[in-house]
Amino acid sequence: MDYSALLAAGAHAFSLWPLLSLLAGVSLGLVVGSIPGLNDTITLAVLVPITFALPSNIAFPLLVGVYCSACFGGAFPAILLKIPGTASSVLTAVDGHAMTRQGRAGQALGIATYSSTFAGTLSALVLIFFAPILAQYALRFGPAEYFALCILGLSTVVGMGAGNAMKSALACLLGLLVAMIGMSPESGYPRFTSGNFWLYEGLPLTPILIGLFGLSVVFEMLSSERSNARDKGADEVPVRFADMLLPWSMVRRLLPTWLNASALGNLVGVLPGAGMLVAIYMAYERVRRKFGERCGQGLPEGIAAPEAANNSVVASSMVPLLSLGIPGNSTSALFLGALLIQGLRPGPSLFTDTPDIAYLIVICFLIANLAMFPLGLLLARIIPNMIRSVPRALLAAAIACLCFTGAFAIGNSVFGIMVAVAFGIIGFMFNRLQVPLSPFILALVLAPVIERAFFQSMSLSGGSVAYFVTQPLSAAMLLFTLIFMVWPLGKLIIRRRRQVPG
Amino acid sequence: MTQRRLFALSGHWLDRGLSLVCLALGAGVLMIAKGYPTSAGALPMILGWLLMGCGIGLWLFPGKRADMRNVRIGGLLWGMAVFVAVLWLFASLGADVALFVLFVGCAVLSGYPPGLRLVATALLFVILVGAIFGGLLGVPLPGPVFALFSA
Amino acid sequence: MSVIPLRIAVVLLAGLSSGALHAADYPQKNIDYIVPFAPGGAVDFTGRLIAEAAPEVFDGHGFVVKNMPGGGAVIGQTHVSRAPADGYTLLAMTSSVINNALTKPVSYDLDSFTPLALFNLDPGVIVTATDGELEDLQAFLDAASSDSVSIATPGDSTSHHVTALALAEEEGLNFRYVHNTSAALQLHQLMGGHVQAGFMSLGEAIGPVEDGSIRILALLDGARNDLAPEAPTYQEVTGHEFQWGTFRGIAAPAGLADDVKEELEARLGELLTSPDFVERMGEAGYRVDYRDGDAFSELLEGTAEQMLRVLPLLETAS
Numbered sequence: 005m006d007y008s009a010l011l012a013a014g015a016h017a018f019s020l021w022p023l024l025s026l027l028a029g030v031s032l033g034l035v036v037g038s039i040p041g042l043n044d045t046i047t048l049a050v051l052v053p054i055t056f057a058l059p060s061n062i063a064f065p066l067l068v069g070v071y072c073s074a075c076f077g078g079a080f081p082a083i084l085l086k087i088p089g090t091a092s093s094v095l096t097a098v099d100g101h102a103m104t105r106q107g108r109a110g111q112a113l114g115i116a117t118y119s120s121t122f123a124g125t126l127s128a129l130v131l132i133f134f135a136p137i138l139a140q141y142a143l144r145f146g147p148a149e150y151f152a153l154c155i156l157g158l159s160t161v162v163g164m165g166a167g168n169a170m171k172s173a174l175a176c177l178l179g180l181l182v183a184m185i186g187m188s189p190e191s192g193y194p195r196f197t198s199g200n201f202w203l204y205e206g207l208p209l210t211p212i213l214i215g216l217f218g219l220s221v222v223f224e225m226l227s228s229e230r231s232n233a234r235d236k237g238a239d240e241v242p243v244r245f246a247d248m249l250l251p252w253s254m255v256r257r258l259l260p261t262w263l264n265a266s267a268l269g270n271l272v273g274v275l276p277g278a279g280m281l282v283a284i285y286m287a288y289e290r291v292r293r294k295f296g297e298r299c300g301q302g303l304p305e306g307i308a309a310p311e312a313a314n315n316s317v318v319a320s321s322m323v324p325l326l327s328l329g330i331p332g333n334s335t336s337a338l339f340l341g342a343l344l345i346q347g348l349r350p351g352p353s354l355f356t357d358t359p360d361i362a363y364l365i366v367i368c369f370l371i372a373n374l375a376m377f378p379l380g381l382l383l384a385r386i387i388p389n390m391i392r393s394v395p396r397a398l399l400a401a402a403i404a405c406l407c408f409t410g411a412f413a414i415g416n417s418v419f420g421i422m423v424a425v426a427f428g429i430i431g432f433m434f435n436r437l438q439v440p441l442s443p444f445i446l447a448l449v450l451a452p453v454i455e456r457a458f459f460q461s462m463s464l465s466g467g468s469v470a471y472f473v474t475q476p477l478s479a480a481m482l483l484f485t486l487i488f489m490v491w492p493l494g495k496l497i498i499r500r501r502r503q504v505p506g
Numbered sequence: 507m508t509q510r511r512l513f514a515l516s517g518h519w520l521d522r523g524l525s526l527v528c529l530a531l532g533a534g535v536l537m538i539a540k541g542y543p544t545s546a547g548a549l550p551m552i553l554g555w556l557l558m559g560c561g562i563g564l565w566l567f568p569g570k571r572a573d574m575r576n577v578r579i580g581g582l583l584w585g586m587a588v589f590v591a592v593l594w595l596f597a598s599l600g601a602d603v604a605l606f607v608l609f610v611g612c613a614v615l616s617g618y619p620p621g622l623r624l625v626a627t628a629l630l631f632v633i634l635v636g637a638i639f640g641g642l643l644g645v646p647l648p649g650p651v652f653a654l655f656s657a
Numbered sequence: 658m659s660v661i662p663l664r665i666a667v668v669l670l671a672g673l674s675s676g677a678l679h680a681a682d683y684p685q686k687n688i689d690y691i692v693p694f695a696p697g698g699a700v701d702f703t704g705r706l707i708a709e710a711a712p713e714v715f716d717g718h719g720f721v722v723k724n725m726p727g728g729g730a731v732i733g734q735t736h737v738s739r740a741p742a743d744g745y746t747l748l749a750m751t752s753s754v755i756n757n758a759l760t761k762p763v764s765y766d767l768d769s770f771t772p773l774a775l776f777n778l779d780p781g782v783i784v785t786a787t788d789g790e791l792e793d794l795q796a797f798l799d800a801a802s803s804d805s806v807s808i809a810t811p812g813d814s815t816s817h818h819v820t821a822l823a824l825a826e827e828e829g830l831n832f833r834y835v836h837n838t839s840a841a842l843q844l845h846q847l848m849g850g851h852v853q854a855g856f857m858s859l860g861e862a863i864g865p866v867e868d869g870s871i872r873i874l875a876l877l878d879g880a881r882n883d884l885a886p887e888a889p890t891y892q893e894v895t896g897h898e899f900q901w902g903t904f905r906g907i908a909a910p911a912g913l914a915d916d917v918k919e920e921l922e923a924r925l926g927e928l929l930t931s932p933d934f935v936e937r938m939g940e941a942g943y944r945v946d947y948r949d950g951d952a953f954s955e956l957l958e959g960t961a962e963q964m965l966r967v968l969p970l971l972e973t974a975s
Contacts, residue, residue: 042643049696049724050644053705056937146851147835168569174528174560181535181553187729188546189836192813195546196538199762201728201735208727226585226615227578276845329864330844334695337841341702344941351868397618401609402631408592408608409601409635413645416723417732418597425589432582437524437572455549460835464807464851646721 006359010132013363016061017371025062026368029069030375034383036070037077038089040218041210041410044074048338052345060346060361065368067342071335072372075314076120076380080387083112083307087217087403091209092280092314094445095288097217099299099306106302110247113384115258115307117377118250123266123312124373127319130270131326132366136352138320139327142274147460148471152478152485153275154454157282159485160289161443172443175434179447182207189456202419209449211411211423216441218407219428224435225400243388248381258308264290265309269316276324276332280317281449285442287313319369325350326362521568528561584615600649605632683744683920684718690907692749693733695726699860699943700749703777703905706937707928714928720747731757738765742912744921747773750908752816755961759968760814767961771913772953774925775906777938778946779858780878781820782888784871786847789854794874794894797854798828805831809843809855812836814971817856820877820901822970827899847871858903859884860942877901884944904960906953922950 016022036042047070055063078089083100096116103112130138145153161176162169185196186206197203250258265287272283287309292299299306322339324330329351331337343350348358355362391399411424434441465471473479532554539550588611595604609628614620639645640655690708692701701724708720725733730753740746748754748770758766783797791797791806800806810818813836825832835852837843840861846852848870863884865871873888877900881890891899907925909918926949928934935945948956 036643042645045696046645047643049701049705052702053709056709143845143849146846146849168567168571170560170563170567171569174524174557174564177553177557177560181531181550181557184550184553187813188542189838190545190813191543193543193546195542195550201731201761201763204728204731204761205726222612223582223585226612227582228576276841324845328844328848328870329868330841330848332841337698338696338702341941345937347940349864349867351864351870353868395618397613397616398627400616401612401618401628404612405605405609405631405635408596408605409639409647412596412601412647413639415727415732416725417727418593419727419732421593421596425593429586436574436577437520438569439524451549456836456838459545460837463833463835466833646723 006355006363009359010363010367013360013367016360017065017364017367022061022065022364022368023371025058026065026069026372027375027379029066030073030372030379031069033070033073034077034080034376034379037074038080038383038387039406039410040081040087040089040214041407041413043090043210044071045335045338046413047074048335048342052338052342055342056345060348061364063342063346064361064365065372067339068365068368069372069375071339072124072315072318072369073376073379075318076116076124076311076376079116079120079307079311080113080383083116084109084388084391085221085403087221088213091213091445091449092284092317093310094213094217094281095284095310095442096307098442099301099303102300102302103304103307108247108302109388110243110384111250111304112302112307113243113388114248114250114381115254115304116311117248117380117384118255119258119262119265119308119311120315120380121373121377122262123269124315124319124376125370126262126266127270127273127316128366128369128373130316131319131322131369132363135323135327135366138270138274138323141271142276142324143328144477145275146475147457147464148475148478149481150275151454151457151461152472152481153272153282154450154457156481156485156488157285158447158450158454159488160285161446162489168438171437171439175439175441176443176447179444180451182212182444183448183451189452190459206452207423208414208420210414211420212427212448213445214407214411215424215427215429216431216434216444218403218410219424220431220435222400222404222407223428223432225396227432242392243385245381245385248384254304258304261291261305261308262312265312266316269313270320273313273317273320274323274332276321276330279321279332280314281446283317284310284313285446315373319373322369326354326365327352518568518570518572520572520574522565524572525561525564525568528557528564532557532559532561581615585612588612588615600652601647602632602636602649602651604649605635683917684715686745687719687721688715688744689740689746690720690722690749691733691737691746692722692724693726693730693753694724694749696724700751700905702941703938703943704749706934706941707776707907710928710931710934710937714924714931729753729757729761731761731763735764737908737910738769740910742771742910742914744909744913744917746910748908750906752903752960754908755957755964756814756816756819759961759964760971767957769911770908771911771918771950772906772908772957773918773922773950774929775904775948775953775956776929776945777905777943778902779860779904779943780876780882780900780902781817781856782859782862782876782885783854783856783874783891784847784862784866785854785874786850787869787872789847789850789872791853791874794889794891797874798830798895800853801825801830801832802828805833806854807835807852808832809835809837809846809852811840811843811857812838816901816903817858819964819967819971821856823901823967824899826967826970827897844871863942901963904956906948908953918950 036047075090075092078093079096082088082093082097083104086097086101088094088097100112161172185203187194187204194204268287269283273279291305291309295303321332321336324332325336331340340350348361407424408421411420414420461471535550535554539547539554592604592608595607606628609631613624618624636652636655639647640652690704692704694700704722708722711720725736734754737746737748757763785791808821821832840857843855843857844865847855866873866885873885875891876882876888877891879900929947938945
């Protein structure tokens with residue numbers, strides 16, 4: 005650890021142009037994240053070539069700013085409209101929107117801002133000081149460990165349905181089933197495609213999310229009674245700064261949740277491939293375990309956990325890239341491109357060969373997360389009141405337009421829109437039939453990883469299923485899964501037994 | 507409680523309907539996946555059986571909270587019609603025309619009074635979307651008017 | 658309301674008049690550069706480098722990079738094969754055009770495209786972890802013929818999987834394939850010691866090789882490469898010839914008018930060999946090997962023949 009280089013980079017980051025471009029990046033990220041269909045990947049893909057012309061001390065603050073804040077930006081529409089702006093805020097929508105409906109939108113946005121800033125800053129510090137250790141730990145995850153981790157992640161959906169376990173199981177199964185569409189990972193055999201090439205790589209995730217969350221809301225608005233359609237959003241109270249600033253008691257109450265979620269985010273998020281969603285769901289599951297029924301009814305911890313988890317994943321997903329030269333997701337693959345363009349090579353040599361830029365990047369993660377706080381609060385003050393001033397009918401129209409545009413932009417084709425419309429109807433039915441959406445999303449994302457990891461393990465072990473249990477790490481995770489699954493059942497039985505004699 | 511149970515569009519009868527859909531879906535998956543090679547068909551087969559199981563479970567223990575009342579079927583169908591028309595416009599004429607139609611259609615369907623005011627709002631909004639996507643973010647959208655932004 | 662149709666009509670008319678092409682008229686507007694993959698990969702990245710340099714060479718008209726992922730690049734390739742051959746729709750052409758045309762029921766083949774320029778050749782490599790137990794290529798071959806070796810590929814029926822299949826067939830080797838979805842995951846498994854070796858492109862391996870976390874056992878090319886001068890070619894070690902690589906080029910739909918084709922080839926040649934572009938590509942880790950349309954066609958034909966030979970292997974393997 006080269007402290008003098010770290011300090012020099014820190015001082016440099018606070019000079020005029022780097023700081024300005026960082027702030028510009030954070031603002032752009034917030035906007036992009038809050039529009040369903042736009043995300044950090046597509047923004048960075050556009051920005052990276054532009055950064056040629058820029059010196060690296062301006063280029064990287066800009067890119068880091070976008071990357072850090074996009075996933076926080078997704079929380080705004082999630083809380084206010086129940087439409088997650090990015091996949092990472094799927095769970096934020098559950099308690100966040102419940103709070104909005106209770107007239108506590110300001111507090112919900114405040115919690116999201118505090119949680120994101122706290123966890124983001126913490127994981128930036130982890131990135132600065134512990135990146136090499138985390139990277140070595142991530143390398144221990146082979147196929148068997150990935151399989152076990154995803155099964156563990158999937159087990160968190162068991163209790164997720166509001167009351168009816170059968171329906172969360174159903175949502176989970178349907179998610180797995182939709183994920184089956186496309187070429188199988190082992191043999192490339194096309195499944196459920198009926199020869200249609202659009203389906204060969206499976207249904208694209210972003211249009212599905214846009215449909216399930218965005219267009220389903222539009223359908224809901226179109227099919228609700230017209231009588232109050234011209235009213236302004238009546239159930240929303242104006243948001244003031246005072247609502248967003250959390251009292252010390254609330255901060256103390258949320259602190260354990262933040263620490264828990266950040267720890268999970270840092271440990272799980274560092275794994276290339278499946279990290280983000282698993283970390284978020286596991287963090288939420290811990291809250292659900294603690295608060296039970298109150299979860300999903302507008303519980304502050306229900307926002308704090310997913311928001312803290314997703315922001316800590318952002319920085320920790322950079323660990324494999326900076327320490328090993330392996331991009332963990334498509335966004336950090338674009339970062340890799342940006343580094344290469346500037347003549348830098350990610351990997352262990354980055355910090356020894358070009359410490360000024362390497363430390364500037366990690367310091368930027370720290371500052372970007374801190375900058376999110378005032379900018380986030382500012383947006384939280386403006387956006388809700390803006391949404392309130394728009395008549396409901398126009399809001400429906402605007403959401404529909406954004407959904408269509410986003411679904412189109414992701415693949416430059418109307419196929420994305422078709423998928424979004426189809427899943428809009430499915431999402432509408434899910435909502436009406438009280439089938440929870442979150443297990444569906446998790447299963448959809450994890451299914452390909454699970455199937456691939458399974459066949460990889462079979463190939464490595466020569467077809468023996470015992471392989472999963474002989475690897476210590478995967479055995480431990482599978483054991484945890486078993487405990488998690490059996491525990492609620494056991495508790496139920498114990499309770500029944502006690503009730504019978506009494 | 508009794509009213510909920512009796513009404514066909516709410517409570518556990520809806521869930522029973524869902525369970526039938528589940529059974530049908532599971533059976534369909536099993537039929538299709540049977541023809542797949544082992545490595546590709548294994549997981550779909552498992553899913554098919556689990557879906558059938560889930561369908562039976564849901565039939566036996568239906569919830570009571572599903573609710574299809576207060577749904578204006580007319581609004582839903584009109585909405586679908588607008589969406590399909592917009593899809594066609596998107597592919598044939600361009601994003602700008604399609605988004606304009608979509609905006610006006612959705613607003614009118616949710617009860618906004620049609621008129622010059624709506625047309626002006628829709629125009630402004632569509633141009634704003636085109637400017638943000640095409641100009642600011644560099645994600646080009648097709649269409650005669652939007653082409654001006656990316657040029 | 659009347660404002661919109663009028664504007665549309667004006668723009669449409671403008672579009673129509675430019676449709677009637679003379680070479681001198683080209684280029685009149687922005688050119689769509691179709692990348693049949695999602696943002697973030699090498700093809701997308703190099704495409705955006707080209708787009709960045711385009712306006713200088715194309716009289717101020719730009720390349721608009723459009724990602725059309727799906728179907729294993731089939732969606733984007735189909736789109737270009739059906740696009741009007743007016744020089745305003747170009748495809749980021751990779752070997753997947755050949756694979757798809759041979760292995761999937763697609764509506765196009767090599768003849769549906771006019772190859773215009775090749776700008777990057779990326780030879781295949783066999784790699785292992787630096788601390789792995791396979792010392793060199795000979796040890797790798799011995800282990801694979803007596804027992805079996807676990808191999809990380811970037812996916813079933815990808816070019817690298819096919820390479821491994823072809824090698825196994827030629828030398829009588831036993832591989833256990835671990836299919837991934839990207840080179841990044843391959844590297845992860847190699848460095849973590851979960852697999853013994855992997856097949857990938859030199860361009861994807863070079864970073865970790867320079868860091869010392871993986872080693873190149875053999876370069877599947879005719880001669881050593883100056884990116885990794887210590888890495889021996891396969892032929893040097895074994896005496897058998899075995900070459901395989903991927904390439905990146907640019908193509909238009911078939912049926913391009915001759916004058917437009919000449920114009921495009923000349924301008925692309927100028928762009929792809931300009932010192933600025935070569936330098937940027939070099940910084941990003943890609944060596945520019947420019948070849949004109951005819952040479953590119955030849956390379957495509959050669960690759961197609963090679964693919965046809967190993968195709969039966971793929972079918973028996975899956």
